[in-house]
Amino acid sequence: MPPRSQAVVAGVVAALVGFSSSFVVVLAGLVAVGATPAQAASGLVALCVAQAAGMVWLALRHRTPLSLAWSTPGAALLASGGAVTGGWPAAVGAFLVAAAMILLTALVPRLGDLVAAIPTALARAMLAGVLLPLCLEPVAALAATPLLVAPVVLTWLVLIRPAPRWAVPASLVVALLVVVLAADRLPGLGSVVPRLAPTFPTWSASAVLGIALPLYVVTMASQNVPGVAVMRSLGYRVPWRETLSVTGVASAVAAPFGGHAVNLAAITAALTAGPDAGPDRSRRWPASLAAAGTYVVLAAGCGGVTALVSTAPDGVVQSAAGLALLGTLAASLHEALVEEEVRLPAVVCLVVAASGTTVLGVGSAFWALAAGLLVRTVLHHDASRRRGSRVGTQIGGPTPQGRPADADRGSGEG
Structure with a gap:
């Protein structure tokens, strides 16, 4: 296969x-945060188009196979948190605040340093706690409606070893087939046509603390920083500040139409920038253009899949979503618990996030970070005091653990 054709195929596969x-x-x-099916479909369309536009800009400007994606951890955060005070307009306002914070990170490197100062273990523990209830859905649904959910789980189980890349997509296709077969009637043509539904945003403190801040943290820690690491492992230098600016603008443009966040891709980056896109690294960048074009085509089908999902029996689609997040949960748990020094604070962070507790109108993700940082501070203070008593003087505070090295190096890139 010619190198350009190989890159195009890789880009199409990455988008799919x-x-x-x-x-x-x-x-x-x-x-979960208050969108109607039509508003959710609008958000999906906006995300597809916004990330496609960003990929075209970056690929043509830098001749580098940079890939953008929506924030899947951010979406899981929304799914676990539920509605906030002010409803859907307040959620849209929080999306805009998160986009502004991403833009500020590009403009003010010190803000990126503050994010990097949050221990990776705590950020990953918060994400794991958010994902855990969602990943339990296949278990509960399989027990409640085995005839509907078993085909979805079995499809994933059969393919996870021979074709792991396609196990989740195939299980989602089977879930949609189950929905079609179980539906009393299918959605009408009017609900299938994709439409952009703008929402005038409002702002509330609970939405900013419960949605915007955790969304920003998980998007930076679980998508943007790993995305830089993946690209570097493949031999590419990421224009860090420009990429953050592009994703911040894309997120801000998509937000009024329901899009929650656009970020640097991590997993699919390995498809567009890896050997599957051709043997010559300098000629893989058309893969990003092909992925962008595919996302625009997929945007046309967002109304149909949203209408179909909205008619699904309880547990079917949720099971497919839970299976899709198992890999992310496994990686998050490993990174959260691998360092013994921060293991207890990470566990506290995880259980608070998994509790789903809302206090003062603010969701559990924010309180999970606060609790984890508090426990870590107490433990490190006691450890420092004990060290000081042994040597007769306190030499200095502990170095923050889990600081994302890629974020430190990347913040200086232009």
Whole structure:
């Protein structure tokens, strides 16, 4: 296969895998914070088009196979948190605040340093706690409606070893087939046509603390920083500040139409920038253009899949979403618990996030970070005091653990 054709195929596959592996998570997250099915479909369309535009800009400007994606961890955060004070307009306002914070990170490197100062273990523990209730859905649904959910789980189980890349997309296809077969009637043509539904945003403190701040943290820690690491492992230098600026603008443009966040891709980046896109690294960048074009085509089908998902029996689509997040949960748990020094604070962070507790109108993700940082501070203070008593003087405070090295290096890039 000619190198250019190889890059195009890789880009198409990356977009198909990225979309089909997590679109139900995005829809579930948007609906959970108050969107109607039409508004959720609008958000999915806006995300597809915004990330496609960003990829075209970056690929043509830098001749680098940079990939953008929606924030799947961010969508899971929304799905676990539920509605906030002010409803859907307040959620849209929080999306805009998160986009502004991403833009500020590009303009003010010190803000990126503050994010990097949050221990990676705590950020990952918060994400794991958010994902855990969603990943339990296949278990509960399989027990409640085995005839509907078993085909979805079995499809994933059969393919997870021979074709892991396609296990989740295939299980989602089976879930949609189950929905079609179980539905009394299918959605009408009017609900299938994709439409952009703008929402005038409002702002509330609970939405900013419960949605915007955790969304920003998980998007930076679980998508942007790993995305830089993946690209570097493949031999590419990421224009860090410009990429953050592009994703921040894309997020801000998509937000009024329901899009929660656009970020640097991590998993699908390995498809567009890896050997599958051709043997010559300097000629892989058309893969990003092909992925962008595929996302625009997929945007046309967002209304149909959203209408279909909205008619699904309880548990079917949720099971597919839970299976889609198992890999992310496994990686998050490993990174959260691997360092013994921060293991207890990470566990506290995880259980608070998994509790789903809302206090003062603010969701559990914010309180999870606060609790984890508090426990870590107490433990490190006691450890420092004990060290000082042994040597007769306190030499200095402990170095923050889990600081994302890629974020430190990347913040200086132009």
